[in-house]
Amino acid sequence: MVIAAGNGRVGAPVPPALLDGPGERWEALAASAAGRVLELPSEAVEEAVRTEGARGARYDTILSFMRTPQVSDLGSFVAALEQVLARDGWILMLEPSVAGTRGLPGRRGRGRPGRDVVSALRAGGFMVTDLHRREQAAAPARSRRYLEIRARRETPIES
Numbered sequence: 001m002v003i004a005a006g007n008g009r010v011g012a013p014v015p016p017a018l019l020d021g022p023g024e025r026w027e028a029l030a031a032s033a034a035g036r037v038l039e040l041p042s043e044a045v046e047e048a049v050r051t052e053g054a055r056g057a058r059y060d061t062i063l064s065f066m067r068t069p070q071v072s073d074l075g076s077f078v079a080a081l082e083q084v085l086a087r088d089g090w091i092l093m094l095e096p097s098v099a100g101t102r103g104l105p106g107r108r109g110r111g112r113p114g115r116d117v118v119s120a121l122r123a124g125g126f127m128v129t130d131l132h133r134r135e136q137a138a139a140p141a142r143s144r145r146y147l148e149i150r151a152r153r154e155t156p157i158e159s
Contacts, residue, residue: 025148026065026094029063033060035059035061036059036060037059038057038062039065040063040065040067042067046072049080057084058086059084059089062081062092064091064092064095066146068093074116075123082153088152090151091150091152093117093150093151095115095117096145096147097145097146125155126152127152127154128149129150131147132148
């Protein structure tokens with residue numbers, strides 16, 4: 001799960017319509033990753049983050065490409081991310097917007113309506129430093145809108 005910055009996606013079953021514009025945006029975002037990098041896996045994402053936290057792993061950059069629709073409790077997931085993020089670390093995400101989270105293709109019905117990733121990050125003590133709302137015109141309406149997010153702790157933890 002640890003990758004070198006810029007190596008791209010870790011075998012993600014992502015809707016083909018999202019691999020054009022969003023895929024290109026993701027490659028650019030992932031290329032900015034530095035230090036120890038954790039790219040969230042395409043399956044069992046919550047379990048993977050909990051496992052990393054339990055073993056005491058810390059990452060300078062956490063990459064999340066369309067993973068939040070899989071998560072059962074967004075607040076708990078954000079708290080788990082906080083546990084594995086290094087002191088001055090960054091979370092880089094490309095995620096469906098609130099309007100685009102219901103039933104993403106390829107997610108076998110696991111998409112949950114009304115996911116507000118930005119609010120969950122802020123409630124979890126993160127400062128969203130960059131937020132870009134984007135749209136992939138060629139994608140189906142339910143997966144057309146997505147967010148590009150850069151976030152870090154509001155107050156870095158003490159070593």
